[in-house]
Amino acid sequence: MGIVERIKEIEFEMARTQKNKATEYHLGQLKAKIAKLRTQLLEPPKGSSAAGDGFEVTKFGHGRVALIGFPSVGKSTLLTLLTGTQSEAAAYEFTTLTCIPGIIHYNDAKIQLLDLPGIIEGASEGKGRGRQVIAVAKSSDVVLMVLDASKSEGHRQILTRELEAVGLRLNKKPPQIYFKRKKTGGISFNSTMQLTHVDEKLCYQILHEYKIHNAEVLFREDATVDDLIDVIEGNRKYIKCVYVYNKIDVIGIDDVDHLSRQPNSIVISCNLQLNLDRLLARMWDEMGLVRVYTKPQGQQPDFSEPVVLSTDRGGCSVEDFCNHIHRSLLRDIKYVLVWGTSAKHYPQRCGTQHILQDEDVVQIVKKKEKEEDGGRGRFKSHTTGPVRIADREKKAPLKQ
Ligand SMILES: Nc1nc2c(ncn2[C@@H]2O[C@H](COP(=O)(O)OP(=O)(O)OP(=O)(O)O)[C@@H](O)[C@H]2O)c(=O)[nH]1
Ligand SMILES: [K+]
Numbered sequence: 001m002g003i004v005e006r007i008k009e010i011e012f013e014m015a016r017t018q019k020n021k022a023t024e025y026h027l028g029q030l031k032a033k034i035a036k037l038r039t040q041l042l043e044p045p046k047g048s049s050a051a052g053d054g055f056e057v058t059k060f061g062h063g064r065v066a067l068i069g070f071p072s073v074g075k076s077t078l079l080t081l082l083t084g085t086q087s088e089a090a091a092y093e094f095t096t097l098t099c100i101p102g103i104i105h106y107n108d109a110k111i112q113l114l115d116l117p118g119i120i121e122g123a124s125e126g127k128g129r130g131r132q133v134i135a136v137a138k139s140s141d142v143v144l145m146v147l148d149a150s151k152s153e154g155h156r157q158i159l160t161r162e163l164e165a166v167g168l169r170l171n172k173k174p175p176q177i178y179f180k181r182k183k184t185g186g187i188s189f190n191s192t193m194q195l196t197h198v199d200e201k202l203c204y205q206i207l208h209e210y211k212i213h214n215a216e217v218l219f220r221e222d223a224t225v226d227d228l229i230d231v232i233e234g235n236r237k238y239i240k241c242v243y244v245y246n247k248i249d250v251i252g253i254d255d256v257d258h259l260s261r262q263p264n265s266i267v268i269s270c271n272l273q274l275n276l277d278r279l280l281a282r283m284w285d286e287m288g289l290v291r292v293y294t295k296p297q298g299q300q301p302d303f304s305e306p307v308v309l310s311t312d313r314g315g316c317s318v319e320d321f322c323n324h325i326h327r328s329l330l331r332d333i334k335y336v337l338v339w340g341t342s343a344k345h346y347p348q349r350c351g352t353q354h355i356l357q358d359e360d361v362v363q364i365v366k367k368k369e370k371e372e373d374g375g376r377g378r379f380k381s382h383t384t385g386p387v388r389i390a391d392r393e394k395k396a397p398l399k400q
């Protein structure tokens, strides 16, 4: 029996089992079994290279956004509208057969938008090009789940389930469960609060299913069995998702109103170019990008090209900012001056662990260039950016 059939069989058994206190342990065990099988399903077949015939698209820009949806919901039309890159759109299904990248220029940042083939129910089990599409979704910072506003509302759940089945967790935070495998000592189970979904016995059973006999488990929230399994599996990807209802030009105003009130949703029409600015603003918010502008001493900040940082990718501290400019910069830095929302007063003198916020302005003050500098303690305050430093030093020595 194949893995997919085994999953189906267990799902059938679960559906048949009544949910109550007595079956709780059994159901938990079945959930763990399914999770294990799904992980197996994701492993590339033996002998094939992991990359296989996936959609190899090089990452570009400050973040990556993927368009996921059923066929003919308007993904390609949207890519063309937002990026100017032509992606063929047509009234028949599966017009797009591969991954088409485009670039959105927004708020001085460049965001890579990826058009993808439509996926269908069963994608997570390898139907259509589902697996490749989902792999791209996993590599993104934000998923735009494109839905046809005139079609069944159930599509949203079906697609969410498909992505969940392969370990994506949409608009969720990682469970607050500390889990560490040990070599000896058995299982220690603790919690910082009253648990209503999982008790010690259930936790033991799940761990047993994974053949884990020595571990430390600490629940820091009232998490569920599914959360525990996610933590044990350890390969879950927590990702932001905006549900984009397209084609609102063909439905009534009441339906538009209803859809716009769904969680994490936005309604648009590519044909009438309705609400696309709101979609971009929403996407920007979800990406959590932080633009930092550099200010050379005694000059206006350079507002033309920010350094773009991200909390999720690499972090937003002064240290991250410096590393972004040049690896060696951190060694030479004395402190930075910060203007903007992260500063308590203007300018605030900050160390390398200070966390920057969007649209902050930073001036870097370097350590004394040479200690044997006649002891006069002359500091140099440099503009940042390897190119700009080089340029300036060529043109004129820095004011001191
Ligand atoms: N009424 C209406 N039709 C739209 C809208 N956006 C796209 N369409 C139409 O929907 C059809 C499918 O559009 P595509 O952009 O090819 O959809 P897709 O999701 O890329 O489709 P596949 O690549 O086949 O998965 C085309 O006939 C578009 O003209 C819209 O806002 N309103
Ligand atoms: K199409």
Ligand SMILES: [Mg+2]
Residues within 6 Å of the ligand: 075, 076, 077, 088, 089, 095, 096, 115, 116, 117, 118
């Ligand atoms: Mg398409």
